[in-house]
Amino acid sequence: MKLDLIDRKVLEILQSNAKITNAQLSKEIGLSPAPTLERVKKLEQHNIIKSYHAHLDRESVGLGVTTFIQVTLTGHKKDVTDMFVRKINEVAEIIECHHITGSGDFLLKAISKDIASYQKLLLERINEIEEVASTQTMVILSTFKESKVMPIPF
Numbered sequence: 444m445k446l447d448l449i450d451r452k453v454l455e456i457l458q459s460n461a462k463i464t465n466a467q468l469s470k471e472i473g474l475s476p477a478p479t480l481e482r483v484k485k486l487e488q489h490n491i492i493k494s495y496h497a498h499l500d501r502e503s504v505g506l507g508v509t510t511f512i513q514v515t516l517t518g519h520k521k522d523v524t525d526m527f528v529r530k531i532n533e534v535a536e537i538i539e540c541h542h543i544t545g546s547g548d549f550l551l552k553a554i555s556k557d558i559a560s561y562q563k564l565l566l567e568r569i570n571e572i573e574e575v576a577s578t579q580t581m582v583i584l585s586t587f588k589e590s591k592v593m594p595i596p597f
Contacts (some may be wrong), residue, residue, distance in 0.1 A: 446491075454491070454595050457483070469597070496591075498591065505556055506555065508557055509555075511551065512553060512579075513551075514551060517576045530572050531549075531551065531569075537552070
């Protein structure tokens with residue numbers, strides 16, 4: 444699907460406020476409500492808009508520790524990678540999993556209640572995955588920018 448200027452504007456607005464009403468969205472992009480709703484549905488159908496989420500404050504819900512975990516696997520064959528990905532997708536505390544280049548194979552982002560619960564996650568869940576050869580953890584001390592809003596290229 445080729446995006447035009449109106450589609451891009453819809454995406455920018457919905458990323459910053461997914462709760463906007465169709466009537467308000469239509470006013471902001473300069474179309475009537477029916478074609479606005481049609482555009483949003485088309486963006487959803489083409490999987491450009493994948494989902495809508497509430498952005499939670501981690502500390503307010505009791506998740507005080509965020510870490511990045513660099514994982515090196517025991518091998519690089521497809522079945523090893525596929526098995527690792529399948530197992531890591533079952534771990535709720537892992538909120539991101541990226542296949543990377545460099546000294547490790549994967550970079551995980553994990554959230555935990557505290558250091559003790561992170562240690563339990565690492566020792567009892569991640570390090571117990573057969574395909575994991577080694578891990579290196581980086582604890583996030585503070586975050587100065589965290590955005591889920593993607594810049595839409597024109």
